[in-house]
Amino acid sequence: MLALMGYALTLVAFVLSLYATGAALWGGWKRNAAFEWSARNAMLAIFPLLTAANLILMYLLAYNHFEVEYVHSVSEMEMPLYLRVTALWGGQAGSLLFWSWLMAAFAFAVGLRDWHRDREFLPWVVFFTSLTLAFFLFLNTVLEPPFRRFWLLPSGKIEAYLFPPAGAKAFYPRNGSGLNPLLRHPGMVAHPPFLYLGFVSFVIPYAFAMAALVTRRVDARWIRLTRPWTLVAWLFLFLGLILGSRWAYDVLGWGGYWGWDPVEISAFMPWLTGTAFLHSVIVQEQRGILKRWNIVLIILTYALVLFGTFLTRSGVLSSVHSFAQSAIGPAFFIFIGAMTVLSVELLRRRWDDLEGKGGIPSFFSREALFLYTNYIFISMTVVNFWGVVYPLVSELVTGEKASVGPPYYERAMGPLSAVMLLLMGLATLAPWGRVHWRRLARLMVIPSLVGLAAAGWAWWAHYRAPGALLGFFLLGFVAGAIFYDIFRGAWARHRVHKEPLWRSLWRLFTRNRRRYGGYVVHLSIIVMGVGIIGIEFFQAETQRTLAQGESLTLREYTIVYDGLAIFNTHDGRQVARAEVSVYKDGQKVAVLHPRQDYYIKDQQPMTIPGVYSTWGEEFYVLLVSWKPITVEGATFKVYHNPLVKWLWASPWIAILGILIAAWPERRRKPATARARARRPASAPAPAAG
Amino acid sequence: MKTPTRATRPHPWFWLSGLGLLMGTLLVLSTLAWPQTRADAQPVQITLTTIVPIESITDDQVNEVAKELFCPVCENIPLDTCATQACEQWREEIRVMLAAGWTKEQIKEDFALRFGDRVLNEPPPRGLHLLAYVVPPLALAVGIYIMFRSFRSWQSAEAEEAASSVAPEVAERADDVDDEYLRRLDEELD
Structure with a gap:
């Protein structure tokens, strides 16, 4: 009964999304306000309906309703409650319903905003948001409904249907199959919601961009309206990526944080284009150019959001043939194609309206440097896109799949990242408008000295690979540029306004939150860069089988194998848990317990490392295998990962930066009123008109 | 009204379709050159x-x-x-x-x-797999070319604007640079 209610709620939400799409189209086309508001209200109503549907599915999961096919496929009685509930996004049907719910929440929030000043955008924002929502609800109701139940057919077969077939009886399995062991980790509990939040929030700027095209109101208004949405989308996607990396580091047992897996890349690509978009819209606001490019970027980001979901959900990565057999693959393919064609056609029709008014006067101006960073972001996207797509091209053309692994990506992404860092520093220093290279060169002196100091420190600390030294120089250069620019601003205000330096600093941050919040986000990228350079250039590993009491040395660390315990747990695991003592330069610093959890029912092992972590390095011990009878011998793989902890610290700084940048501005008096207030009484007023 | 320079400039779609054509040609040529399957x-x-x-x-x-x-x-x-x-x-x-x-x-x-x-x-x-290596640098090169062309058109637009403007050019002396910086900073903060 509950399952049926959940389905009914989803179905009503689907019908409402279709209505909202149609009514918004009609209202916008005929300029009929009644239809426009009706469409908005229908869109608002979807969120409570989907909230109820999701809560029902969570209830079914929490209370072990294994008669529901989805619950049976992702849950089991032995799983703890938090995992049973979060199994909502542990399988395909549930995660798609969750996607729709988040999308509906964002649609709800955007629907409730004050539309007074931007009334003409309303129907088209509702149209594009509801259309996207309708597609996902179509998947939830027709192709992948999570509320199907098991039925015992008269033939003796057990099959899953939404409604009971003739003569069938309800079937109640005693237990479920359980969640994939790899997903039973706190990182995986948090990773998908963040990623999905990032994905769905990019739909809102896209909808506004399309509304701007339809209404021909192509000034920077749509960009200003969507700035908080874009920042939030960027942050969620960033956090989703970092959480995914942490999960991989903790669970997959390969000592790294990023494997250039197509699933990772599918989430990385919209982040790249979204970051490019975040920067290039600033150029449009400042200089009135790049209008077309910004629309292209948001269309691309939207398409990549859909493409990422398609890649992970359609089975196309396993094989192009399994894509054709999957229920949702072709539907996704058609929807992405249709939305891209629609968006590009709209762009084509408004091409001339989007002609920029100004220009870029100098190769070294801030706007020019923003443009170069855009080029680098897009180059990175092209490299990643081609790396993901090429295996499919190869399979289609030759019938044989090829793999595109880390060497392909690292070869391209390393140099591109270095150029990106350089541009990041230069763009911080360069002024807008006409800039001579000599002026930029003068501004570069202090940051370059900071960069040299950073590289000098790296040399002193024995991080001496040439690429790493360059990397540390560039990180120092960017950090130097940021602090130099902040100091210059604060000092200038301090001198002119005769206010204390701390107040000047505070005013800088509070009065241009986007710029200085952005600097804080850049600092988080620098911190992340430290971690990436550490692990990419200086990771060391070794593997050996040890008898009890034997030791293994890697760099200044030594582990001694103390013993191994094997035991079964109540949740169906056989755990082999080793105990190793860790010595650094002869001093005992930790006792670690690397283990292998073998999920008996799934016949799947999971390797959980033991990690000794400091800000300077992480020592990462894996139990690879052991001799089951004597437990006296065990094989260990150990990694020395310098500086990797900095990578895990970076998101906290990014959160702070986005909070500063996205914090709502206080409404201030218009500039003319302020100017009038500042003008001395004797000064003549400007002529009217 | 469009300037003569802009009227003669090819439409950006021209370059994009050129890129697509080039990619397609490469794909076909590489497929034909495919030496043997594994x-x-x-x-x-x-x-x-x-x-x-x-x-x-x-x-x-x-x-x-x-x-x-x-x-x-x-x-x-x-x-x-x-x-x-x-x-x-x-x-x-x-x-x-x-x-x-x-x-x-x-x-x-x-x-x-x-x-x-x-x-x-x-x-x-080898063979078709060469595409995996050729396409990204090719796309990057095309990107540079498009950016360079856009730059030139923007610079000429800016030059036209500067020529018609009566505002004096900002001098490069250090004092003026500082004044300019303060003016811009105040403008951004207000």
Whole structure:
């Protein structure tokens, strides 16, 4: 009964999304306000309906309703409650319903905003948001409904249907199959919601961009309206990526944080284009150019959001043939194609309206440097896109799949990242408008000295690979540029306004939150860069089988194998848990317990490392295998990962930066009123008109 | 009203369609040049005679080779980290091959012959697989060209604007630069 209610709620939400799409189209086309508001209200109503549907599915999961096919496929009685509930996004049907719910929440929030000043955008924002929502609800109701139940057919077969077939009886399995062991980790509990939040929030700027095209109101208004949405989308996607990396580091047992897996890349690509978009819209606001490019970027980001979901959900990565057999693959393919064609056609029709008014006067101006960073972001996207797509091209053309692994990506992404860092520093220093290279060169002196100091420190600390030294120089250069620019601003205000330096600093941050919040986000990228350079250039590993009491040395660390315990747990695991003592330069610093959890029912092992972590390095011990009878011998793989902890610290700084940048501005008096207030009484007023 | 310079400039779609055409041509040419499929090739039968004791081959030596191969049965999992029984056996096979004096390249070639190119961690640079290496730099080069052209048009637009403007040019003296900086900063903060 509950399952049926959940389905009914989803179905009503689907019908409402279709209505909202149609009514918004009609209202916008005929300029009929009644239809426009009706469409908005229908869109608002979807969120409570989907909230109820999701809560029902969570209830079914929490209370072990294994008669529901989805619950049976992702849950089991032995799983703890938090995992049973979060199994909502542990399988395909549930995660798609969750996607729709988040999308509906964002649609709800955007629907409730004050539309007074931007009334003409309303129907088209509702149209594009509801259309996207309708597609996902179509998947939830027709192709992948999570509320199907098991039925015992008269033939003796057990099959899953939404409604009971003739003569069938309800079937109640005693237990479920359980969640994939790899997903039973706190990182995986948090990773998908963040990623999905990032994905769905990019739909809102896209909808506004399309509304701007339809209404021909192509000034920077749509960009200003969507700035908080874009920042939030960027942050969620960033956090989703970092959480995914942490999960991989903790669970997959390969000592790294990023494997250039197509699933990772599918989430990385919209982040790249979204970051490019975040920067290039600033150029449009400042200089009135790049209008077309910004629309292209948001269309691309939207398409990549859909493409990422398609890649992970359609089975196309396993094989192009399994894509054709999957229920949702072709539907996704058609929807992405249709939305891209629609968006590009709209762009084509408004091409001339989007002609920029100004220009870029100098190769070294801030706007020019923003443009170069855009080029680098897009180059990175092209490299990643081609790396993901090429295996499919190869399979289609030759019938044989090829793999595109880390060497392909690292070869391209390393140099591109270095150029990106350089541009990041230069763009911080360069002024807008006409800039001579000599002026930029003068501004570069202090940051370059900071960069040299950073590289000098790296040399002193024995991080001496040439690429790493360059990397540390560039990180120092960017950090130097940021602090130099902040100091210059604060000092200038301090001198002119005769206010204390701390107040000047505070005013800088509070009065241009986007710029200085952005600097804080850049600092988080620098911190992340430290971690990436550490692990990419200086990771060391070794593997050996040890008898009890034997030791293994890697760099200044030594582990001694103390013993191994094997035991079964109540949740169906056989755990082999080793105990190793860790010595650094002869001093005992930790006792670690690397283990292998073998999920008996799934016949799947999971390797959980033991990690000794400091800000300077992480020592990462894996139990690879052991001799089951004597437990006296065990094989260990150990990694020395310098500086990797900095990578895990970076998101906290990014959160702070986005909070500063996205914090709502206080409404201030218009500039003319302020100017009038500042003008001395004797000064003549400007002529009217 | 458009200026004559802009009227003669090709539409950006022209360049994009040119890029698409170039990509398509490359794809077709590379497909035609495809020398042979892996299915035509037969694994070379070599008797493995160990020239050093198997026990002397360390796990690190095995992993160094396995790191450059993907698990033949799992999706996108490097052979050195794959925890399945099958992969453990393949790693032992690598150990035997190393003991027999095979080089890393020979072992990779043998795995590719037996399981297909997908076990290599990047496509071998021949035939169609050349596309994997050619397309990104080509696209990047086209990107630079488009950016350069856009730049030129923006600079000419800016020059026209500057010529028609009565505002004096900002001098490059240090004092003026500072004044300009303060003016801009105040403008941004207000």
